[in-house]
Amino acid sequence: MKLQIDVGLCQGHGRCYDLAPSLFGDDEEGYGKVLGDGAVPPEKEDEARRAELNCPEGAISLIEGT
Amino acid sequence: MAVDNRFAQQHWEKRNGESPGIRSEIVTGPVANWATDFSHAEPEWAADPYSIQDDLRQRCPIAHTNRFGGGWLATRYEDVAAIAHDTEHFSSRSIIMGNFRPPRELAPAGGSPPITSDPPFHHDARTLLLPAFTKTAVGKQEPAARQLCHSLIDALDGRDVVDGAADYAHHIPVRVIADMLGFPAQDGPQFREFAKNTLEGINLPTQERVTRKSALFHYLLAQVHDHLENPRDDLTTFLINAELNGRKLDVSHVVGTMTLLLIAGIDTTWSAIGASLWHLAKYPRDRERLVAEPELLPTAMEEFLRAYAPVTMARLVKGDMRFGGVDMKAEDWVLLSFPAANRDPAHFDRAGEVVIDREVNRHAAFGLGIHRCLGSHLARMELQVALEVWLQRIPSFSLADPSAVSWSAGQVRGPRALPLRIGD
Numbered sequence: 001m002k003l004q005i006d007v008g009l010c011q012g013h014g015r016c017y018d019l020a021p022s023l024f025g026d027d028e029e030g031y032g033k034v035l036g037d038g039a040v041p042p043e044k045e046d047e048a049r050r051a052e053l054n055c056p057e058g059a060i061s062l063i064e065g066t
Numbered sequence: 067m068a069v070d071n072r073f074a075q076q077h078w079e080k081r082n083g084e085s086p087g088i089r090s091e092i093v094t095g096p097v098a099n100w101a102t103d104f105s106h107a108e109p110e111w112a113a114d115p116y117s118i119q120d121d122l123r124q125r126c127p128i129a130h131t132n133r134f135g136g137g138w139l140a141t142r143y144e145d146v147a148a149i150a151h152d153t154e155h156f157s158s159r160s161i162i163m164g165n166f167r168p169p170r171e172l173a174p175a176g177g178s179p180p181i182t183s184d185p186p187f188h189h190d191a192r193t194l195l196l197p198a199f200t201k202t203a204v205g206k207q208e209p210a211a212r213q214l215c216h217s218l219i220d221a222l223d224g225r226d227v228v229d230g231a232a233d234y235a236h237h238i239p240v241r242v243i244a245d246m247l248g249f250p251a252q253d254g255p256q257f258r259e260f261a262k263n264t265l266e267g268i269n270l271p272t273q274e275r276v277t278r279k280s281a282l283f284h285y286l287l288a289q290v291h292d293h294l295e296n297p298r299d300d301l302t303t304f305l306i307n308a309e310l311n312g313r314k315l316d317v318s319h320v321v322g323t324m325t326l327l328l329i330a331g332i333d334t335t336w337s338a339i340g341a342s343l344w345h346l347a348k349y350p351r352d353r354e355r356l357v358a359e360p361e362l363l364p365t366a367m368e369e370f371l372r373a374y375a376p377v378t379m380a381r382l383v384k385g386d387m388r389f390g391g392v393d394m395k396a397e398d399w400v401l402l403s404f405p406a407a408n409r410d411p412a413h414f415d416r417a418g419e420v421v422i423d424r425e426v427n428r429h430a431a432f433g434l435g436i437h438r439c440l441g442s443h444l445a446r447m448e449l450q451v452a453l454e455v456w457l458q459r460i461p462s463f464s465l466a467d468p469s470a471v472s473w474s475a476g477q478v479r480g481p482r483a484l485p486l487r488i489g490d
Contacts, residue, residue, distance in 0.1 A: 011434070026200055029193065054427060054428055056428050056438075
C-alpha cells in the first residue's frame with residue numbers, strides 16, 4: 001500500500017499530519033507531504049486510511065497492492 | 067535608506083471619507099419565509115439556525131432573500147463545496163454579507179488580503195502569510211496560551227457561577243493575536259468591539275458603520291507607526307517589511323491584512339471554545355467521558371467544530387449564471403453556510419447528533435478550497451489548550467441558567483453569554 005497527496009487539491013488543512021504523524025508531515029507553508037517514499041507498513045494501514053478518510057479536500061489516495 | 071512614507075497621512079486620507087461602492091436598503095424585522103426572505107442578522111436565526119437550515123436543505127437548498135440587496139443561502143454540503151471551490155464565478159471581494167458592496171475595482175485584492183482576494187493575486191498574498199501560521203509556527207504560542215488559560219481559571223476561584231464566554235473563552239484568542247501582531251495586551255477589550263462592529267453591525271446605519279470602521283483603521287495605523295519607530299519580531303513588523311514581486315506592500319494591503327488577522331481570529335475561536343463548553347455543560351455524559359478519557363479530546367474537538375462550526379462565509383456572484391437550479395445575478399451575495407454543510411445527512415451519518423468519538427469527520431468548519439482558514443492551526447491549538455485546561459481544572463460544571471445563554475447573529479455563531487455553575 002502506498003500513499004499519495006494530490007498537490008493540486010491539498011489546501012493545508014493538516015488533518016493528515018495531525019492524525020498520522022508517522023506517515024505525513026508539513027512543508028514550510030503547512031501543506032501536507034508524504035514522509036519517505038509513501039510506502040505504508042501493514043501495521044500502519046489503519047492510520048493511513050484514517051488520514052485519507054478525514055482529508056476535507058479528498059487529496060489523499062491510497063494505492064493498494066504496492 | 068529611503069524614508070518609508072507609505073503610511074504618511076496624505077496616502078491614506080482618501081480612505082477615510084465615504085468609500086465608493088454600492089449601498090442597499092437596510093431591511094430588518096421578522097422573516098416572513100426563510101426560503102424567500104432569509105436574514106442571518108435576525109434573532110430567530112441566532113436562537114436556532116440549525117432547524118432553519120435543516121428545513122431549507124430539504125425544501126429549498128438554495129434559498130433567496132431580497133434583503134442586503136439580494137442574496138442566496140446554500141445549505142447542502144455539495145453546493146457549499148462547489149461554490150467554495152469555484153473562484154471563477156464567485157468572488158471573495160467582500161466576504162461579509164451586508165448592505166455594502168465594495169467597488170468592483172477593489173478586486174482582485176479586496177479590502178483585507180488574502181481573505182478578500184481572488185486569483186491570481188490571492189496566491190501571492192496568502193503565501194506570504196502561510197509560514198507564520200503552520201502548525202509548527204503556531205505551536206510556539208502554546209505555552210503562553212496554556213499559562214493564560216490557567217491564570218483565567220485562577221481568577222474564577224471562589225465563584226459558583228462564571229461566564230464561560232466572557233470570563234474565559236473570550237480572552238484566549240484576544241491575547242494570542244495581540245501577542246502575534248505585537249499589540250498591547252491591555253487593548254484586548256477594544257479588539258472585541260472592533261470584531262463585533264465588523265461582524266455583527268451589518269444592519270447599522272451607513273454613517274455609523276463608516277465611523278466604526280474608521281476607528282479600527284486609525285487604531286491599526288497607530289500600531290503601524292509604533293512599529294515603524296520600534297520594529298520588533300511580530301506580524302506587524304513582518305507586514306511592514308514584506309514584499310510582493312519586489313515591491314513593499316501598499317498601505318491598504320498592510321492595514322487590510324492586519325484587520326483580517328485581528329478580526330478573523332477573535333470571535334471565531336471564542337465561539338468555538340464557548341460552543342464546546344456549552345455542549346459539555348449541557349451533556350454531562352460527554353463531559354464525564356472526556357474527563358475520564360482526555361486522549362479523546364482531539365477527536366471530540368473535531369466533532370464540536372463540525373456540529374457548532376462558528377463561521378459562515380460569503381461570496382459575490384461575478385456574472386449572471388445558473389447554479390443549482392436558480393438564476394443568480396451579478397453582484398448577488400451567496401452565503402456559504404459551513405455550519406449547514408456540516409449537518410448535511412447526505413455527507414455525514416447521524417448528522418444532527420454530536421458523536422464525540424466520530425472517527426471519520428470530513429467537516430468544512432475551516433472552509434474548503436483556496437480560502438481554507440489561514441488560522442486553522444492556530445484555532446485548533448487554542449481550542450485544544452482551552453478545553454484541556456478547563457477540563458483538568460473544572461471537571462464538573464453545568465448550565466447555570468439555560469435561558470440566559472445568548473448566541474451571536476450574523477456570520478460568526480457562538481455563545482456571547484454562557485453562565486456556568488461550577489461543581490456538582
